[in-house]
Amino acid sequence: MPASIRDVAESAGVSVGTVSNVLNRPEVVSAATRERVLGAIAALGFVRNESARQLRAGSSRTVGLVVLDIANPFFTDVARGVEDVVNPAGLALILCNSDDRPEKESAHLDVLAEQRVQGVLITPTAELTPHLQTLRRRGVPVVLVDRRAPGPDQCAVAVDDVLGGRLAAEHLLERGHRRIAFIGGASGLPQVQERHDGVEAAVREATGAVDELLTLSPEALTVAGGREAAARIVGMPASRRPTAAVCANDLMALGVLQEMVRQGVRVPDEFAIVGYDDIDFAAAAAVPLTSVRKPRQELGSRAAELLLDEARGEGHVHVQEVFEPVLVVRESSRVRRTGGQ
Amino acid sequence: MPASIRDVAESAGVSVGTVSNVLNRPEVVSAATRERVLGAIAALGFVRNESARQLRAGSSRTVGLVVLDIANPFFTDVARGVEDVVNPAGLALILCNSDDRPEKESAHLDVLAEQRVQGVLITPTAELTPHLQTLRRRGVPVVLVDRRAPGPDQCAVAVDDVLGGRLAAEHLLERGHRRIAFIGGASGLPQVQERHDGVEAAVREATGAVDELLTLSPEALTVAGGREAAARIVGMPASRRPTAAVCANDLMALGVLQEMVRQGVRVPDEFAIVGYDDIDFAAAAAVPLTSVRKPRQELGSRAAELLLDEARGEGHVHVQEVFEPVLVVRESSRVRRTGGQ
DNA sequence: CTGGGCGGTTGACACGTTTCAGGGCATAGG
DNA sequence: CCTATGCCCTGAAACGTGTCAACCGCCCAG
Numbered sequence: 001m002p003a004s005i006r007d008v009a010e011s012a013g014v015s016v017g018t019v020s021n022v023l024n025r026p027e028v029v030s031a032a033t034r035e036r037v038l039g040a041i042a043a044l045g046f047v048r049n050e051s052a053r054q055l056r057a058g059s060s061r062t063v064g065l066v067v068l069d070i071a072n073p074f075f076t077d078v079a080r081g082v083e084d085v086v087n088p089a090g091l092a093l094i095l096c097n098s099d100d101r102p103e104k105e106s107a108h109l110d111v112l113a114e115q116r117v118q119g120v121l122i123t124p125t126a127e128l129t130p131h132l133q134t135l136r137r138r139g140v141p142v143v144l145v146d147r148r149a150p151g152p153d154q155c156a157v158a159v160d161d162v163l164g165g166r167l168a169a170e171h172l173l174e175r176g177h178r179r180i181a182f183i184g185g186a187s188g189l190p191q192v193q194e195r196h197d198g199v200e201a202a203v204r205e206a207t208g209a210v211d212e213l214l215t216l217s218p219e220a221l222t223v224a225g226g227r228e229a230a231a232r233i234v235g236m237p238a239s240r241r242p243t244a245a246v247c248a249n250d251l252m253a254l255g256v257l258q259e260m261v262r263q264g265v266r267v268p269d270e271f272a273i274v275g276y277d278d279i280d281f282a283a284a285a286a287v288p289l290t291s292v293r294k295p296r297q298e299l300g301s302r303a304a305e306l307l308l309d310e311a312r313g314e315g316h317v318h319v320q321e322v323f324e325p326v327l328v329v330r331e332s333s334r335v336r337r338t339g340g341q
Numbered sequence: 342m343p344a345s346i347r348d349v350a351e352s353a354g355v356s357v358g359t360v361s362n363v364l365n366r367p368e369v370v371s372a373a374t375r376e377r378v379l380g381a382i383a384a385l386g387f388v389r390n391e392s393a394r395q396l397r398a399g400s401s402r403t404v405g406l407v408v409l410d411i412a413n414p415f416f417t418d419v420a421r422g423v424e425d426v427v428n429p430a431g432l433a434l435i436l437c438n439s440d441d442r443p444e445k446e447s448a449h450l451d452v453l454a455e456q457r458v459q460g461v462l463i464t465p466t467a468e469l470t471p472h473l474q475t476l477r478r479r480g481v482p483v484v485l486v487d488r489r490a491p492g493p494d495q496c497a498v499a500v501d502d503v504l505g506g507r508l509a510a511e512h513l514l515e516r517g518h519r520r521i522a523f524i525g526g527a528s529g530l531p532q533v534q535e536r537h538d539g540v541e542a543a544v545r546e547a548t549g550a551v552d553e554l555l556t557l558s559p560e561a562l563t564v565a566g567g568r569e570a571a572a573r574i575v576g577m578p579a580s581r582r583p584t585a586a587v588c589a590n591d592l593m594a595l596g597v598l599q600e601m602v603r604q605g606v607r608v609p610d611e612f613a614i615v616g617y618d619d620i621d622f623a624a625a626a627a628v629p630l631t632s633v634r635k636p637r638q639e640l641g642s643r644a645a646e647l648l649l650d651e652a653r654g655e656g657h658v659h660v661q662e663v664f665e666p667v668l669v670v671r672e673s674s675r676v677r678r679t680g681g682q
Numbered sequence: 683c684t685g686g687g688c689g690g691t692t693g694a695c696a697c698g699t700t701t702c703a704g705g706g707c708a709t710a711g712g
Numbered sequence: 713c714c715t716a717t718g719c720c721c722t723g724a725a726a727c728g729t730g731t732c733a734a735c736c737g738c739c740c741a742g
Contacts, residue, residue: 285627
């Protein structure tokens with residue numbers, strides 16, 4: 001059992017209160033006493049017990065972040081943004097992975113509630129679980145990340161995904177593509193739905209019909225999901241087969257790219273691909289991916305700022321921030337053969 | 342302020358001790374009382390205060406994991422392995438990113454010490470910081486991940502990186518390559534050094550000389566670092582330029598690949614690449630990467646098991662586990678043009 | 683000489699939980 | 713009727729810290 005504040009007090013010949021003051025308000029302690037106490041602390045290897053602090057303070061010095069897929073670099077970039085804000089504030093980050101499964105999400109939220117975290121940053125699964133509502137009703141600040149708020153009574157940091165989908169689709173339409181695929185996911189995330197809607201709207205405006213849009217929904221928003229979708233596309237009769245795809249994220253786009261190459265379909269000459277998120281691997285792919293860029297790190301840091309502000313109390317006003325995505329054009333959608341422009 | 346165990350007790354008309362029993366040893370409480378208490382808990386929305394539990398128990402229900410680069414999928418896979426072991430045991434995971442910088446590592450370790458984590462899993466930076474020693478001396482279990490233990494007095498889960506380097510190099514040598522580059526890093530990580538040594542040994546055995554091995558050490562073990570190294574290689578006179586590279590990890594290998602493609606060097610025809618770690622993106626690259634596979638997830642889960650065993654106390658014996666890496670051959674090192682085999 | 687002010691220190695209490703010795707009560711056995 | 717035996721339950725202590733009112737000397741102004 002490690003040394004306690006009491007051991008330090010004894011060793012330095014002062015009271016516990018003084019030791020506490022040295023730790024928390026060093027300026028009220030005389031220099032001589034302070035030195036003596038610090039010496040005792042060093043000698044005993046004393047380390048504050050956070051549990052006791054927390055118990056006393058009523059809340060802990062931690063923040064929770066719950067993401068859909070820790071293996072998706074988009075979320076690690078978000079996490080890094082969160083860390084950049086949260087660590088300097090003296091808070092530790094508890095990173096949780098829900099794997100897009102509501103049960104895991106709920107379990108993590110329960111743990112975070114028991115930990116009395118200062119607040120929770122979360123990209124929730126499709127339906128907002130009751131656990132999240134319970135948490136908020138209990139007064140724990142919750143900021144939604146990469147997801148719009150259902151109402152004005154909470155903070156959210158999101159991206160205009162309808163616009164993102166539109167940008168991606170318009171780009172392909174401009175390049176002369178008419179039969180376009182949207183590759184989304186089966187889990188029904190609103191972000192994905194919005195991207196779809198943006199694509200659909202652009203296609204309708206350009207072609208006057210929506211049936212030009214083929215929507216595929218593989219099980220998961222992963223590389224494997226992308227491969228699966230690509231295989232389906234390659235299997236279609238050439239007359240109906242799309243010539244380009246907008247993917248709901250870059251992982252899927254990479255999967256599509258990989259499968260196309262494997263099947264001997266040349267990208268972008270025979271099939272163009274647009275991804276979403278613009279993770280670093282998008283640019284690093286050997287056929288660099290055109291992608292819809294989101295401010296990944298900023299998404300995290302801004303959300304963390306809002307969370308800290310809300311946790312601080314005093315006249316916090318809820319903010320629903322919506323970033324504008326930007327299309328980054330790279331090889332995977334460039335026209336090489338056919339004229340185009 | 343949320344409801345406490347005392348509020349529950351009052352509301353249910355029992356003592357605090359009984360409520361605690363309902364929570365921790367429900368079998369000793371009569372069914373009727375138990376129901377009444379559970380009802381009160383639900384009605385009040387009571388959630389246990391972990392801080393108080395921890396204070397009482399002396400240690401918390403968390404485990405720390407400190408990694409070198411959260412943006413490297415290798416480490417997120419390790420983290421997933423850790424989670425798989427640690428969550429079922431009722432423990433939360435605090436994931437920290439040291440960014441390969443000793444100061445950040447130390448700061449994180451301090452926080453973990455204050456949190457009284459059950460133990461720490463860490464891939465340390467090059468030199469073992471005193472903070473780590475201090476932590477161990479204080480009795481906190483520490484398991485090294487992807488790093489050999491300096492002595493028999495602690496657990497470590499590592500990979501035979503000399504063998505890994507050798508496998509990579511021998512593969513290239515068999516393919517007829519003679520001038521080989523090893524692309525490592527400047528930070529001096531022993532893992533990287535061992536990989537280098539394996540490569541060097543293989544080259545010496547095959548060619549009788551070591552001067553065939555060009556060693557490059559870009560700043561960071563990242564995609565950007567790989568690009569940087571590749572640019573240097575392309576800039577060399579053809580007579581001395583290597584025809585293949587072993588990279589210290591897959592991120593760098595992807596960077597090399599990307600830069601080679603950008604410069605019009607065909608992979609693998611003109612330049613072969615072997616990565617290390619075999620992250621998912623290695624296979625997903627449009628020129629799939631040959632890579633030295635490590636059991637990423639298992640590395641994490643095994644380390645977590647050892648940590649939990651050590652934390653449990655009772656006759657724990659330190660284990661230094663060393664996994665054997667396996668070479669996974671893909672396109673990036675296949676000979677296409679020249680005969681070879 | 684006295685009173686007031688001030689810098690520095692003290693010591694007790696509270697935070698919410700777990701644990702454990704002990705106590706009340708009913709039932710069964712003598 | 714008394715005692716032994718379980719079964720449930722109670723109540724207090726303890727974990728380590730932060731806070732705060734109170735206190736102690738000491739100096740200075742009056």
